[in-house]
Amino acid sequence: MTLRSKVSPRYLLSCALSLLGNSVAGVILPLVLLATTGDALAAGTLALICALPQMLIGLVGGALIDRLNRRDVSIASDVLSAASVALLPVVDMTVGLDFGWFVALGLLGAVGDIPGMTAxxxxxxxxxxxxxRSLQKFMGMSQSVESLTAIAGPALAAFLLTLTGGVSALWLTAALSLAAALVTLTLPRSIGRVGDGAAAPAGGRGGIASGAVAALRDGVRVLFRDDALLRSSTLLTFGIIMVMGSFQGLVLPVHFTAAGTPELLGFVLSALSAGMLVSSLAYSALAHRLRRRTWLIASLSGIAVGVAVLGSLASFPVMLAGALAVGLSAGPASALLGFFAFDRIPADRRGAALGTQNSLTLAAAPAAVFASSAVTEAGGAPLAALVLVGCWLAVTLWALATPSLRHLDGEGDGAPAASRRERGRAAAGGRGPEGAL
Structure with a gap:
């Protein structure tokens, strides 16, 4: 094999740089917004405003990716991400940041996030x-890169906040995205070509718009109408994303900002990610030792305990322990939900279903963050945390009682590694404060 053909190390490096930039930004941006506006409701409003274009772009993303060179789309996405983040400190140094600038630059970043991730x-x-290379083995390597960046990102964000302050720390975030684009630029353009190089007829004769509508209709049918187990697992996934996204994107930033220790947010999120990595690896090794129903009960119950501890907003060590408990419990549930998605969705409809799921996630998570911001504005972060703990307990009780999630051990066979990768992407999709497990 010639040196020219070895593109996989550069691909992994590009993924790592892009994901690390997203992870750092996901911690710093909510804190910068809170420091600038002093308004918890502003953070939720920004998430909601950016959600609509992200959702629409997510719906057309599949059709777009089937028409354009995927390497080029990935490069353009990272350049847009770098520009949208770098302009924040530029504006801060010149005319001064306000909520309007966060909206404008948030929308700019939203344009590229989902098509870039898909590409x-x-x-x-x-x-x-x-x-x-073996696809199965290489996906394992890619998953490891994503897990490690999820751990390193919040820790790096905490270090940057301590060293430079919030707005200045965004320079490195932009540099990471730009570096990802430059590394992707070294890949041969041929690997991004669709089919034989001709434009694919995405969406049929009606073009991208009609293709997006058809994909949404088909995706909703697959996710919510045809299969009770798939419907329940999808709803449970949304519950996890909405509750944990509200903690990560609003309640915890507000709490640590009010305490004068915003840098501690990064350590809490790193503890959660580290626990998630350990529990995912443990589940991969021990999955067949227990029934799937047993794994699900243990995982959801453990998350409930961890969320209750984290939601107490007690001392930093207690919150750190709660975040670690959530991560150590979440791996099996995440793996099972991803497995059911990939096992139950027909292969020829997977694109439509996952594209629809990503788009609905981009709408649901910011809506939850906005609702949490309203509660926080009315009663403070402790009240919002208490409400979220109650919501998660309700989600847990529903999941344990719903008939379609009771008998799981006859439902398909297969390794969940690839599913976890895609489900993790769906749960964390985007740079905004809606990122969750």
Whole structure:
């Protein structure tokens, strides 16, 4: 194999840089917004405003990716991300930041996030073919990169906040996204070509718009109408994303900002991610030792205990322990939900279903963050945390009682590694404060 053909290390490096930039920004941006506006409701409003274009772009993303070179889309996405973040400190140094600037630059970043994420994922099989690598093994490597960046990102954000302050820390975030684009630029353009190089007729004769509508209709049918288990697992996924996204994107930033220790947020999120990595690896090794129903009960119950501890907003060590407990419990549930999605969705409808799921996630998570911001504005972060703990307990009781999630051990066979990767992407999709497990 020639040196020129070894594109997989550069692909992984590009993924790591892009994901690290997203992870750091996901911690710093809510804190910068709170420091600038002093208004918890502003953070929720920003998430909601940016959600609509992200949702619309997510719906057309599949059709767009099937028409354009995927390498080029990935590069353009990272450049847009770098520009939207770098302009924040530029504006702060010149005319001064206000809520309007956060909205404008948030919308700029939203344009590229979902198509770029989809394009990068779509490149992976082509990278494996180019380097003659096993897809299954390479996806494991890619998942490891994502898990490590989820741990390193919040810790790096905490270090930058301590060293430079919130707005100045965004320079490194922009640099990471730009570096990802430059690394992707070194990949041969041929790996991003769709089919034989001709434009794919995405969406049929009606073009991208009609294709997006058709994909949404088909995706909703697959996720919510045809299969009771898939419907329940999808709803449970939304519950996790909405509750944990509200904690990460609003309640915890407000709490640590009010305490004068915003840098501690990064350590709490790193503890959660580290626990998630450990529990996911443990589940991969021990999955067949217990029944799936047993794994689900233990995982959801453990998350409930961790969320209750985290939601107490007690001392930093207690919150750190709560975040670690959530992460150590969440791996099996995340793996099972991802497995059911990939096992139950027909292969020829997977794109429509996952694209619809990503788009609905981009709407649900910011809506939850906005509702949490309203509660926080009315009664403070402790009240919002208490409400979220109650919501998670209700979600847990529903999941344990719903008939479709009771008998799981006859439901398909297969390794959940690839599913976890895609489900994690769906749960964390985007740079905004809506990121969750």
């Amino acid at each position: 990068r994922d779509a490149l992976l099989p082509a990278v494996c073919d180019h380097d003659y």
